[in-house]
Amino acid sequence: MTRRDWIAALASPAVTAQPSGPRPNVVIIMVDDAGWWDFGANGNPHIETPHIDRLAAEGVNFTNFHAQPVCAPTRASLMTGRHYLRTGVYNTRFGGDTMRASEVTLPSILRNHGYRTVLAGKWHLGAYAPYAPHNRGFEESLSQAHGHLERYWHPDQFRRNGRSVETRGHITDVLTDAAINAVRRRDPRPFFLFLSYNVPHSPHYISDEYVQRYLAKGLPLTQAQIYGQITHCDRGVGRLLAALDKEKLRDNTIVMFLSDNGGVSTFFNGGLRGRKASAFEGGTRVPFFARWPGRFPAGARVPAMACVQDILPTVCELTGAPLPHGVSLDGESIAGLMRRGRGDSPHDYLYAIWDRFQPRIDRSQWSIRGRRYKLVREQLFDLDTDPGERVDIAAVRPDIAREMRERFAAWLEEVTSGQTFEPPPIPVGHPDENPVEIQASWARIHGSHVTWASASVDPGKEERLGDPAAGSAVNYTFAGYDWDTIDGWKNPGETATWKLDVWSAGVYDVTVSYGCDPETAGGMFRISASGNAVEAEVRATPSRNVFETRPAGALRLAKGAATLEVSVVGPGRGQELMTLNRIWLRKR
Incomplete structure (x- = not known):
């Protein structure tokens, strides 16, 4: 649905019975x-x-x-x-x-x-x-x-x-x-x-x-x-x-x-x-x-x-x-x-599914719940006699299990058709939000060494958002959003990237929040977008887990789609570059 369709949807109401008396809160x-x-x-x-x-x-x-x-x-x-x-x-x-x-x-x-x-x-x-x-x-x-x-x-x-x-x-x-x-x-x-x-x-x-x-x-x-x-x-x-x-x-x-x-x-x-x-x-x-x-x-x-x-x-x-x-x-x-x-009930079936990334019938947590029977992946339960879902009867009623699995698979294909399972680009220069905070959790991270890899990355597939490439030391660390970081990077060429949607072209001041142990300070990083870049030195903070906010220069951004990239230029003393917490882009 486009935004024009959305406006039309509100302007063209379906018929709804009006309640008698004053409208309720x-x-x-x-x-x-x-x-x-x-x-x-x-x-x-x-x-x-x-x-x-x-x-x-x-x-x-x-x-x-x-x-x-x-x-x-x-x-x-x-x-x-x-x-x-x-x-x-x-x-x-x-x-x-x-x-x-x-x-x-x-x-x-x-x-x-x-x-x-x-x-x-x-x-x-x-x-x-x-x-x-x-x-x-x-x-x-x-x-x-x-x-x-x-x-x-x-x-x-x-x-x-x-x-x-x-x-x-x-x-x-x-x-x-x-x-x-x-x-x-x-x-x-x-x-x-x-x-x-x-x-x-x-x-x-x-x-x-x-x-x-x-x-x-x-x-x-x-x-x-x-x-x-x-x-x-x-x-x-x-x-x-x-x-x-x-x-x-x-x-x-x-x-x-x-x-x-x-x-x-x-x-x-x-x-x-x-x-x-x-x-x-x-x-x-x-x-x-x-x-x-x-x-x-x-x-x-x-x-x-x-x-x-x-x-x-x-x-x-x-x-x-x-x-x-x-x-x-x-x-x-x-x-x-x-x-x-x-x-x-107005429903014959209810569908539930959860996966950290793209839902799949062979991997995700899912269920299809009918009025009597419920299939949880491969397990079938009779809710009339077993509301606690303790006795799997799939072997006893394979016909019901098969029919419900096929129904769920058809439903999943229908609701996911055309879905990208990618977040939208981060709006930058939006009139309602300046500066905009670039969050660590939205990054794609790319590295080239050591052993960290996510078990949910499919072999041979491009890494999903929030997942490092297999064999990468670069890692997104979840610590409650405000304290989230991208860390582990130290080799030149290792990067974190974000998709942007620049609403307004112009010069944007760049501010970075990071932590860095004093003994590993001195590395260099580059921030680039829309064909131009700035470089800055990583200065020490009290520790890698104590973040300080520092200016990193300015970028001229063109209107439209852009990719913001932070990359390692030099790792300083051969250790981790920094624990990157946030980036802010403020339009002048």
Whole structure:
């Protein structure tokens, strides 16, 4: 879909029934890495989640609701109503967590329908303009782009409408406060609020008061920290629900609650197999509660199979917003299930798949889930008699296993047709982002010696983004995004390259962040793009893991496609050139 098609899609609505009365507000609360089993409402006897449990009791509990095995894929499906493999997303980093700019998003639809649209929290669908939340339909946003943060106290990666801001306090409180402020804002329009918490994703930083209550129950430390994060988050949900009550918004506000994938906790799993990143039930089944007082039956439990792609068409039906014209959705509205608190699934099959790079049926984690049977790669399970997926019956029912595998293979071929599994070029000189930060994780890295190689590189194939070539010492080291580095390089000719999309021609100042042990300083590196280059000497920092930011010169960039390359000129004392952390390009 081109951008022109996208605009036409919003301007040419599909027919949607208009709701009676004032349009409802919509709040979607998403937690990160909490399992289906991590809430009292779903039978966990150890955890304390009274506010979320009350939300479930006052609304409809979908007990068979599914996401994808990991975070960015689920978020892409939530925003578009489409399976993530259709949206340009295929990874959780290396730029593969960037949703295609032409995708029509739920906030865009609702904003076009007269809603005030607000995001508070994790985005994880694009780090650069025009992929950031304020470019994708959110009128207001306090967000961070990545899947992981190092700092949960006083987090320093948040942006408000694209501009960096300082935040104070624990990340869960920061986001809850932002959500409450959005609810309290006086505005005649209805609002759509997406409150996207980072917890209980690692790092498991939380106040001792929350950890101690679970240590006292006999949980191991890490599990106590995870449960503590969830309980702290539950308090935030309670504060938000109280704000809705105080502002007299409760009765006309739809509140939905879910997680982005299976859980990471292991102390209690509710009888499910697998966890985050798995295609078993424990990796894809997530909590999903929906409350609309007087409209949805309180206390209803719906076992019908549903999925995250269903949320967009459901919200459109409940608000009277148009479905995007000419866009193929994978989701189906489950508004009727919400209103009745019972009914059949709109799906015959659900598909889940996860791979760090290009998905393949012979390598990836995948499953196809029918109403009774489920195939997880080669294993077949009868969910009616074996919901915990313990007994493989593929040898007993090879006909079903074969048919489901063929169905999955055909589906995978269809959704991946025409996909490149490459991130878009990094926009440089975009009016919404100057300077632009060139991240280590987006690089292709090339080296010529020693032994480091990724097991996921196919022999004879070009290395994929984030993978070094076989036999290369040059390595991308993931340390939580802010501390990511490219390291190990020391021979002339070893390089890291990035694809750029230069929006505006001109002179760009180049700044580099790196670390270098004093005893290995003195090497030279070259940065080049658009046919010109600058060279700079690597100066010592306190250590290779302590980064300092230094100017490296200026480059004249032509408008259009370009390749930015950093290469070793001379390694200094024969040791590692540097640990490269970031590059910034600022248009003068």
